[in-house]
Amino acid sequence: MSKWAYFFLAVPILVVAIFGASLLFPSLGWGLPENVSTIGKSIDFLYYAILAITGVVFVGTQLALCWLLFIEKGQASKDGRGKYTHGNHRAEVIWTVVPAFVLGIIAFAQMPAWYQARFNGPRVDPIARVVARQFEWRIVYPGPDGQYDTSDDIHVPNELHVPVNRRVRIELRTMDVLHSFFLPHLRVKHDAVPGLSVPVWFDATKTTREYQNENAELSNADFRAVDGTTRLGRICVAIDEAKTPLTSFLKDHLSAETRAMLASYLVTWNATLGAEFEPAVPSGLRSAMIGELNGILATEDLSDPKLTEGINLTASTTSHLASPLGGRKSTLLNREILQDAFPGEIKPLERHFDLACAELCGWGHYKMKGRLIVHETQEELDAWLAERHAEQEASR
């Protein structure tokens, strides 16, 4: 099998090369993303420690395998026979006891981190309630009275705001199916289970602003890389951040077709918000947008095929309109259309700490995208919350 030894040798070589590249060139993004939490440090340490241990075992066993294939006939088999042995007691003992010992160490070494992550929570009131539902994150702050389930609760869709360097606790819930609250940069993940309110805690050791400054260049590159499609959610944010009055913006820039698509998205969005959460739409701008778009919808018939004629829709956009489930898929828009609709207005998005859903929750699982905003100080966060509160009151 000598020739085949080289074939199998490619495995350890390539594996070491790939993991080596992942470690040596973090900019490839093939390894753990930047960590910004304390528990993340222990998790990353364990990950690298296990990588080192398993790496040694991996390279050792693979090389042994290749070596055995390479020598092929074995020294003991000059007579064209295999070595007649049924095993070796001492070898068995060694390769049972040594791995057992190493595995035992791995088992014990990780217990403190698990304790920190799942037992030793900070004894503080939850900063927010994170309520997952198909397909969004509803973040609820207790508001000025410090109580949940009162009329002054502050509702923020898809954005969790926390102060930097403080161990905060959230209460994780879901209104419908299982979801999983995943903050990759903080190495935090926990399932949201119907019927349970799960305490999850973490600290963020870097502010969003710092993070964005460090990654300003990346953001531009990313935006171009996203393959011709982008999320409408992002556009809303872009408008929001540009502080362009939405009404005039839509009138000036959007074709009827795009308006219709936009409307269809927001209508489903709005519809799913439900009456209970109606006042929850946090920013005045967004409420206005929804109002405006509802108005547009009233005058545009989405099912009219003429609407989709003449514009260069990609397959995916067509499918969104054609789908029996209506505009719910219009969250994906072709970038060209967007640039048509928003000449000069679409700016690259800033990087954020993402919040992802990591448990399958239905067709829209992939778009349960949220973000974690880390404020520089508690005061800044309080001010932001006060602003949201005021907006919410005003839109009543």
Added chain:
Amino acid sequence: MSVAGSIDASGAHDDHHHAHELSFIQKYVFSTDHKIIGIQFMFSGLFWLMIGGLLALGVRWQLAYPFQTMPIVGPLLFGTEGGAISPEFYNMLFTMHASVMIFLVIIPFMVGAFANYLIPLQIGADDMAFPKLNMLSYWFMWPAFFCFALSFFVEGGAAQAGWTSYPPLSSLTWIDPVTKAGSSAPGAGPGQTLWLLGVTFAGVSSMMGSVNYMTTVINMRAPGMTMFRLPLSVWAILITATLQAFALPVLTAAGFLLLFDRTIGTQFFIPENLWVNGTLITGSGASPLLWQHLFWFYSHPAVYIMILPGMGIVSEIIACFARKPIFGYRPMVYSIAGIAGLGFVVWGHHMFISGMNPALGLTFMVTTIFIALPSAIKVFNWLGTLWGGNLHVSTPMLHAVGFVSLFIIGGLSGIFMAATPVDIYIHDTYFIVAHFHYVLAGGSLFSIFAGITYWFPKMFGRMLNDFWGKVHFAASFIFMNGTFFTMHQLGAAGMPRRLANPYDYDYLAHLLPMNQFMTWSAIGMGLAQFIFLANIFYSLFYGPKASRNPWHANSLEWLAPSPPGHGNFESVPVVYRGPHEYSSPLVKDIDYLPQWVAPADIAAFEAQAKLDQPATEPAPPEQPSGNDEHQA
């Protein structure tokens, strides 16, 4: 395809006995012959392997070219969607891919095809203990096939809740009764019900098989076949059958409960105060975690059901082609048993962050870490078997060695996930997907390839083409790694599994090119299987005739004619030694000493074997080129 006339090392010359003539239907369709049933399992497995592979390519297409028109098939399948896969269709693809592969391919292959074919032949029995039950176990697969196939055509399509089918996503229909639209999970309609029925039928089939296998191995061994003379493949299957017998009822029961939740309005898994399409339903206060416990109580053992027989197969093949006794036969048996035993107390490692008590997580962590130990022992013993061997290159051997190489990767990645803090981060990311594809696509699938190529001559009396066998191996091995290895990188980068479009997330957008590379590898892996199929179907009719014992192996199946007739052996074999007496010092001129040769007949056997060798072995397929000369 009778071997009458061929002189064989076995020294047995009589025509195999036909008790009575059977009609075609009795013989090949509703057969009670374990060999036919095994082959039936094998061909239906191969068929579903292709279906499962196509579903996987759909998944891969979406991950490489999200929401873009699929060439050729796109417009046909999703004309209204502009030829692109919709997110709900994507969920259906990965759900059904996994379900088909697990329930209709790998489990039936391991405990349907191989167990059936091998047990009686390797223990020296004429058939299973309960041949009718055995036949039923195959035919109970058909309702499962039917349910799975039909589910693609019902309203809302096939199941979309993942192969794990966690409630409440899987326990309610999620279709708005008024508008029929706005469904948050269109596949949770009749498709999900059919899924549950299909899994239940497959389970019934497995259960029938499992009872049969245990009984047969325990009761029907040939004279002299003590437990510790059983080939490791039989040991592995016996232990697997035991695993199944104890784990499967739990899944079946859970499946019925979920079915009741869906059909007759019980609320076993439906919690309180659930919002469904904007309306509040008051549940019973049950916990959806209950399903996870019940499901994994079966499905963790099930992952071993999918690998243990493969380990047995690989052990037999490595011993044979290294021309050496297996290194550490008993430790091998004990570690199979150890894996099976521990396999019952590790299910919670799928639930570390599910909301299960973290203290419980800790205990599951410890058991899980230690289940890596018997796996490691097995790897070391395979290496030990290769050491000092007189290795022969052959297609089965390459697949077996490939198995070891790939299983090492899958076993080691298990340790990352067993470490609870690390699992917080990598749970439900592509790291998990990498792990189980290394053990399942790398491990189980390669052991299936190894097993088919090894026993093909016995099954059909003809040799497979060795050259194309090797080409198939090399291509599969390369593309398999190309498809799955970088999933570790995706997982480390935090890419969750089951996202129809991961690139929406800023932190994942850069992973698109890597995914495209993996998709092209997957396409290569798919294409490579056509070589395999072509080889099988060509050799079935035109392959060179196989002798009784083309690999010069030791276990009892090689005593029977190729293919064995009804009743397997001409006369009841008697077993004198263990199954791996290769290069035994008791024989000088040949390097194997089969289990059935009586000590008094060794000299005669040896003389006969030497005589036969040139005659019965036209260009032995294990020696394709001059480099690899061996066998005196």
